[in-house]
Amino acid sequence: MLLLLDTANLEDIKKGIDLYPIEGVTTNPSIIARENTNFLSRICDIKDTIGSGRMLHVQTVGLKADDIVREGVYLNQLMGDNFYVKIPVIPEGIKAMKVLKSMGVATTATAIFTPQQVVMAARAGASYAAPYINRIDNIIGDGVKVVEDISRIISTHNLDIKVLGASFKNTEQIHKACLAGAHTITAPLDLVETLVNHPLTGASVEKFSIEWESVYGKKLTYDF
């Protein structure tokens, strides 16, 4: 179970990798546009910030297979290790996944709303599939059930693809997607923080400090 940050905000990425066991970053065109900055220099800054040991999944913007492949090859050469070209599961995207697979470039299938899209992406050679849990819930679907079905199809048919749960809006969706078999989760930093923070944890720590300080004061007893 891996945890990624779904953001292109450098401050959030720095804070996230400093505090938490973050294994990488995912972006899409909306996330980049929100930063309103130069796309390529921001992607390079993200890569420099996370290093080569963490994954980076960057989405293409082309709508034709040739354009997607051209973008993918360029970004892959620029980013080096641990890079995934994130491609929507439109027909031209599936074609691009096949071509990139034949060129040895790793891809992540995104904008997934149905399990059959994952079957298609897996056969086309994608390494990850990103179902949009909250966007499915928003159309009165069941995002977690889609993850469950995807996980079942992957294991039943021994497909070589991992589930990268995306589009989360609350902790419950993340919790249930993990139970449903999501291999990796991507979420913005504020949501990742809700996975750690709990009022009773905070209250317990506060009580420890009060009781310690009532006897020993604020100083530690260690002789560093």
Ligand SMILES: O=C[C@H](O)COP(=O)(O)O
């Ligand atoms: O690229 C995938 C994002 O996780 C989509 O998230 P969103 O539904 O919050 O825009």
